[in-house]
Amino acid sequence: MTVPAPDGALLRETTRYELIALLDSVSGRKTLALQPALAALLDLVADRALLKEHGVEDIVYLSEKDPLSHDGHAVVYLCRPEQAVMQLLARHVHERARVVARPGRGAAAAAAAAGLRVVGVVPRFTEACKATLTELGVIRDLAVHELHMDLFRMEADCWSMERPDFFQRLYVDEDVGGLFDVAQALVKIQTIYGLVPKILYKGLFAREVAQRVVKMSRSLQKPYDDPLSGNAHFPLDSAFDSMIILDRSVDMVTPLVTQLTYEGLLDAHYGIHCGAIKVHGLDPPSGSAAARPAPPPRPPATSGSAGPSPGTTPAHGGYRTSQAAMLPKPKHVPLNADDRLYGQLRDMNFTAVAHVLNQIAKRIQENYDKRHAAKTVSELKAFVGTLGGLQAQSQSLTVHTHLAEQVMRRTTSVAFQRALEQQQHLLSGIHIDDVMLFVHELIGRQAPLDQVLRFLCLVSLVDHSIRPKAYEQLHHRIVLAYGYQHIVTLRALWRVGLFRSTDALPFVATTYNAYSRFGDTVTAHVGAAADAEASVGPPTTIQDLLAAPRRSPVPVGDRPQFKELRRRFALIVDEVDEANPADISYVFSGYAPLSIRLVQAAFTATPPKADPAGGLLGAAAAEGSVVAAAAGMAVGVVGAAATGVNNLVSGVSGGGSSARPRFVGQCAVPHIAAAEDAAAATAGSHGDAAADGREGAAAASDSTAAARRSQSRLSDVADPSWDACRDDVDLAPGPKCGELAQACPGLELTQSCARPKRTLVVFVGGATWTELSALRLLNTQERMMAASPARLGGLAAVLQPEIVRQFTAVTTGMINSETMLRAFMPPSERGGLGEHGHP
Template identity: 30%
Template sequence: MDKAAPSKDSKKLEVDGHCDLSDAPVNLEALRDKNRAALRDIFRKIDSGTGESKAFILEQELVGLLGQIVEVDFLKNQGIEKFFFLSGEGLEIPSELSCVVFFIRFDLRNVRVLAKQVKMLRARNRSLWVIAIPRLPFVCERVLEEEQVIEDIQVLGLELYLIPYESDVLSMQVCTSYRDWMVEGDPSILYDVASGLMKLQMQCGIIPHIKGKGVASRQVANMLVQMRYQMPPEAFFRDLPEITQLVLLDRVVDPVTPLLTMLTYEGLIDEFFGIHDGCVKLSSEMVLTEQQIKTQTQQGVELPKKIKIMLNNQDAIFSEIRDLNFSRVGKLLSQKAKLIDEYYKKRHSSQTTHSLKSYVQQFSDYQKKHKYLHVHTNMVEKLLTWIRDSKFHAQLEAEQNLLAKDGNSELSISYLEDCICQREPLPRILRLLCLLSLCTGGLKEKTYNFFVKEIIQTYGIEHLFTLNNLGKMGLLCKYGETKPANWFSNARQMFNLIITDPDEQEPPDMASIYSGYSPLSAKIVMKACSDLDEKSASEDGLPDCGNDVITENWKSAKNNFIQNMPGGPTFCLNQKLDPSTMLAISERKQQEDRPHTVFVFFIGGITFAEISALRWIKKHRKINMIIGTTNFVNGNTLIECSFEKI
């Protein structure tokens, strides 16, 4: 339901669908349990003040995040009887529910909506509580004071930072993180990132080595050192550290990759359907079988317009195909269909008790696979109709032309002009315009002024703010404003980003993910991990215990080039550990030959295709890798966060 026109009725909350964390490189199940326990403690504080049945009002954008922590039954066990979405309209809350709990991530866009709701509810003699994620910011507190509602509510902070979305993926789900930092200049997201990483260290041990690139990443590293000295040593995990290295990367270090059209299966689902909090909403016809639709129609049951489908490792078929180039997916689904069909045929040939028992034991598993296969087959067919469209091919050709060493930017400029004349969606146009700017070292003055004029005349004067914001975000600039101007062409050569005629069926390189382009961000991460097996020792031959001093030295052959790339400083930090711990780490490595565990964190968002590239590195480098991010992005969402609501 659109937030601009919410219903006043109570909602049926859909928050179920956890991923399986049993095979995570570190104990992420404990992290989820701690998040759940923190929410339970909040409700205990509320119950000690009221002990009444509750109405629960939450932001619609937080439903998916909540679903990664708890189930609906958990919330009902806390005394919640009715659910509502936060809006500026009056809500029809039953009079017997004298306790109202708000669940909100505060910002200047929603604090006044909350104030309006409080004014409507306080006259009804209700106890009003606000669960603030992760806390109530000072500026929002001042707004509540100005609205004269601060005395009517009791605010409890809930420190939710890193939320497991997969056994190897954590997200904070702060969808405005890139804009908040780059446009608004709000550093609170950096404090939240540091706080989340500190909580992870308290559980998994102090991470010995930290590398990163970017202004934001450097500030986060500084905060980690400061936070650590403010806490007692016993607050941290006392066993050997579970994570070997942390790699921090600002989104602005590689602004090119998220603007490109993703070509993995999961990436295309996000491009066309949209993946939100680990799920996709599909039409009933794509999810239900013909027999199910017929039965419900005969029974007079109205089919839902959209059905939520979880996309995580609980779906065995999706887990296998999510990271593949889309060209490989159809063949694999056909193989799965054949295997499932062969299994069902066994029921006719099973004559012994043993064979019947084996068939029955696998029946539930194959039923699930059959259901998932039906959904994925329908999604693939729908995606095929989209990617076979001439507009999709024209967009893809324009992107690849800009990436190529001998690409002709004039062809892309001509294509952009045609798109504007046809009033194509503005995010599509701005994606390519920003890509043109980044790949050519900035737009010429004449070209820049031409497109500014065309966009304002076609899409409205308000997008003058959009273009200005894109400049602040490091996505759109004039020639000469970025130093060095030819940084991308140098990176393309230095990192061998482009491979002509990649083998998408048997991919030898991560470039197959983008049909010939290797994500620059993934290449930088690979270089950061290149010296993991080098023994770090001090001058006396003992293990280097670190000194908590941040330096600008990466032990990498391409360090000088990475250092001089736009996006901010390159840095390295060896956190100080006691000698016995470092010696134990060294001995464990020699005795057990354990693979290293690397935690890669993107500040400002990561695409699903980049996650696929990092999984490729994990597989071929034979290391364990956990991927963290402030939020998930694609080209459209990255561009749309620059829009101003006027």
């Protein structure tokens, strides 16, 4: 049995088949009642025409109003396994029972009015939900099915569970039930694409998922299966030879760092949800991809929310929104590789986007101008044949020109540039005092709270230099400026280990003096909420975490290991070429995400050993490139072919005074000599930072060389393993790394060394768009190596050019600093951040 191409197409078809099977289980016409959070996900599986073909007459939001019509149409619910939703379903049943029981109804009329209710629970029907329906006495009135819409194909190389609340449930609520869903999704992948022989994991939750995957896979295998005919549940062959499972707690720094790719900045500015964004002020020509009807706005993702107020009725594919929506509706812009221009721009550092847009605009203009050279009928016919493609390119260019201009207004602002400068200092380990002053300045002018917390968490994770007195002062100022309800926020951050002082005291003991200033009521409330809190180490098993829920799942010792990790994994790289990147650090203009470095280390015979701890982001020789690009950016808007091509529209100038710092790759980078002087000046209070700055300046070239060597050696190890760098990998937060093996009868008989090697990279807790861009760079470099080994160095010449490593990302959802920090806030505060988040 040959496995299908691992592009996720069959994964989508499998999910679609399950949905159709659920709909076909109900004969006749039916109403589909959607929980609002699932509306956008349904778009990824089926369109309106397919639903109508299978009897769906109407689609409504799940709300207090009973969706069952008076003529007895059946209703099919699609919902999450949440207690509030189960209670809502019970109210629907009880309300209909009162209607049916009215005097004077005949038996036939009563049966018709009762109707049929089918519930599809996504992704599984939990025991807690079953107990709730049983207790409410409606379990027999509902036909409950599990609908395994647990994994969605976002791109050929990116599959997501699209669970934006997964991080909150796992790290804040300490609900580990979602780990079963992750394991179930990975087993589902294996049933389609074959067993994965080798699984590497790092992190507490990653280990639990890996163990569950192996256990669940073994339970599906039968000992009497014929090794030559395949397994009853798994294909004989396997499309993936390895799987790397990473816990989000292994690398908490990367989600807090400002994303600098085009896709990452779009996510920060608009918020990408289910592969699309909503844009105001965009009016593309009719017929374009961006002009298609938009799905209804997604309501706030609050736990237990069953839906919006009654009266909001979506018609899937052409939604009917509330009558009160009189304001201009935002345009629904899908972001995926179907748009070839977006596929070209998405992974670029934003500094290179303007040049590409300019070049494409010129190319489209030249193609339109070819109509003037057409003299014969055949030449005119050939031009008309290309007209449709030119119009599609023009419309796509219009959309992305608008988006780039909006993002540029953000990135060229003084606030964004200053924040990037302080972030660069922090990651490089220099000017920490200036960073803390910047944080106090943000609090003083009441900047969005998530921006303040982002810097505090970075200081705590990267430098670990917040003394108890400063910690108490920061608590006091934050609660005074943003409200005492954020005591809950600060305590949640402490429990996870994102914001702590240099001591190891319990949260209440550390902040008692700060809370005592707010009076006895607040102090007593906090004390009662954490009276059993103790200073204990992190749990080493899931059982430990459940037994002591106040423990931090993130190991936070007396001194975090980021400085050592920065040195050993070359996380700071000098001389970054954002236009033609050779290292994954380009996604942050000099900072390489630790998570992707761990992936590289698994396929590298000798891990990079460099000392870039104080290295500076970007290349000093390229300083000023962002300001120059912003001032001279020309982005074109090409109109319809009937009216010709409009002139290029110049971008927004981002000029600044000469006193402002020089910028490289969207990040303020002073000269190396200036960095050394600044680090030496702060040696009294930050000796480590000064040493890091001096060592980083001396080893800048070494860090760049090490990063390039790690790229060129990526395919040295065909069999992934961390054995060569186990001590380095174990420095990352969490329990020690490990690996598991899965054996399937006959699998070794079909292994082919000549085919591409594929690895699943699983992110438990969410992934950032920049991490996906970094993985795609590894894919690109592997293809280059296969085509021309000499291009990546002499070492590649001795490799087998047919062995190409390809990576596919699987994540519980997409995450950025805003969504990550919002998870720690009280539910009433999670929607009260800035309009577009933070820089």
